[in-house]
Amino acid sequence: MTHMDFDALVALLARIFIANGASAGVADILARNCAGAERDGAMSHGLFRMPGYVSTLHSGWVDGRAEPVVEDAGASFLRVDAANGFTQPALAAVAPIAIEKARATGACVVAIRRSHHFAALWPDVEPFAEAGLVAIAMVDSMAVVVPPGARRPVYGTNPLAFAAPREGGRIMVFDQAVSLLAHGDVQIAAREGHVLPEGAGVDAAGQPTRDAQAVLDGGALLPFGGHKGAAIAMMIEIMAAALTGGNYSHEVDWSAHPGAQTPCTGQCLILIDPARGGSGAGFAARVEQLVDALRAAGQERMPGDRRFAARAKAVRDGVPVSAEMLARLEALLTS
Ligand code: NDP
Ligand code: PYC
Known part of the structure; x- marks a missing residue:
């Protein structure tokens, strides 16, 4: 795990957005947003989302240069x-x-x-x-x-x-x-093999399930x-x-x-x-x-307390980024 300076992380993400078709202005705004989520410990909408942004830009579904x-x-x-x-x-x-x-x-x-x-x-x-x-x-x-x-x-x-x-x-x-859970958290749970809380979702047959993959494979959230x-x-x-x-x-x-x-x-x-x-x-x-x-x-x-505490810590120590995530981000520069 390295601890990255927030501005350095924003600069890396902006380069990824630009390399994949976004304008400089759009890239800066999205990079700040995504790095900010990671800094604040909002993992379901932080660096985890970068491959999704890139594949969407490549798909032609979104205009990364829109005015x-x-x-x-x-x-x-x-x-x-x-x-x-x-x-x-x-x-x-x-x-x-x-x-x-x-x-x-x-x-x-x-x-x-x-x-x-x-x-x-x-x-x-x-x-x-x-x-x-x-x-x-x-x-x-x-x-x-x-x-x-x-x-x-x-x-x-x-x-x-x-x-x-x-x-x-x-x-x-x-x-x-x-x-009950954001879709991003279900994706993370499926990837990391975590069981969902009771009442989070149903499987493709509409039956309650705590299996994240079953929710993603034709099931739904509640x-x-x-x-x-x-x-x-x-x-x-x-x-x-x-x-x-x-x-x-x-x-x-x-x-x-x-x-x-x-x-x-x-x-x-x-x-x-x-x-x-x-x-x-x-x-x-x-x-x-x-x-x-209260x-x-x-x-x-x-x-907000948890988020503000994570932000204060990251401002002091840098944003924690794993070596695996850093490698994944660097690969997006040339995807
Ligand atoms: P959470 O359930 O993690 O948190 C919801 C809110 O409750 C936060 O403000 C959180 O504060 C607060 N909170 C959590 N636990 C406690 C507690 N024990 N006591 C008091 N307050 C608490 O969020 P979700 O999983 O519902 O959403 C996660 C993110 O996903 C959000 O940022 C949301 O915007 C995003 N999202 C985006 C979508 C999109 O379409 N773009 C769709 C769905 C979700 P704190 O932040 O301090 O933990
Ligand atoms: O986590 O539910 C989610 C979500 C949907 C769109 C962006 N995030």
């Missing part, structure tokens, strides 16, 4: 056509305008369509909370989650991320899939919390696809592009200026009071 088009849709509404590119460059293009609108009007909805999201969602919300706004993001993905009572998957693993300012420049953030998680999955399909003009998870069809792995769907982002609410400038203090109440009640770990 997003931002459309003004009202005082508090922005649309973005990601032009069959990745979501993060589209978000980067619209973010400054969205912040401006949220500050000017109290809120802003951003509807991104024709966009590929293959990453963790927290990087899409954290910067807005750091800028003093509340941010909620939703993305639909590919149909691998079976609704209660249904015979086949319809929903994606559809992540939902939330971030809000806390006192002292800190933020409160959570980021979670609607399935939403967390049964019908309650399924309702959140439905909301995310409506907000990230119907509202944005993107694909539903069940409409993603990459069959003509062998090697494609990045779902082309949509993302909805909602920004709120918390100073407009009833707590006014006291919003961050009110968030802190909730955290205090801690007093015995909850020691807040969402």
Whole structure:
């Protein structure tokens, strides 16, 4: 295991993206995102994803050089056509305008369509909370989650991320899939031979299974919390696809592009200026009071705590990367 300087890791990943057809701008954004996930210990969306990005670029399914088009849709509404590119460059293009609108009007909805999201969602919300706004993001993905009572998957693993300012420049953030496990974690479990937790998935015959490979071989994932998680999955399909003009998870069809792995769907982002609410400038203090109440009640770990601790350690010691992973990454420079 070596410990890589974060910027050196970003530079290596950017070279891989460029070597496989991405523009320099897209490469830098995706490299920072992917290295950031690894740095924060979000392994299901860190370096593990690089071969998937590369095979998708080679398949012609995604445009690694796409130029997003931002459309003004009202005082508090922005649309973005990601032009069959990745979501993060589209978000980067619209973010400054969205912040401006949220500050000017109290809120802003951003509807991104024709966009590929293959990453963790927290990087899409954290910067807005750091800028003093509340941010909620939703993305639909590919149909691998079976609704209660249904015979086949319809929903994606559809992540939902939330971030809000806390006192002292800190933020409160959570980021979670609607399935009990993210698809990436099932792939990792299959590769490493781990058994899935109870209630994570079903096999091709629709029977409950803890076998990760059975879920991948024609089985499906289950939403967390049964019908309650399924309702959140439905909301995310409506907000990230119907509202944005993107694909539903069940409409993603990459069959003509062998090697494609990045779902082309949509993302909805909602920004709120918390100073407009009833707590006014006291919003961050009110968030802190909730955290205090949770801690007093015995909850020691807040969402984001593990990620922030991993980040602080990596900033100090470097990002741990195994020799095997480094060799795999270097091979992607010439794939
Ligand atoms: P996890 O279940 O690992 O974590 C979900 C959230 O709960 C995190 O905010 C986490 O904080 C927090 N958390 C975890 N354990 C505790 C605990 N004991 N007490 C308090 N808080 C806790 O995430 P998922 O497996 O659902 O998702 C993993 C990643 O996969 C996400 O980043 C998601 O965006 C991504 N994903 C992306 C998809 C896409 O289409 N692009 C699709 C599906 C998932 P912390 O981070 O600090 O652990
Ligand atoms: O881990 O479920 C997942 C996922 C889907 C798309 C990107 N990540």
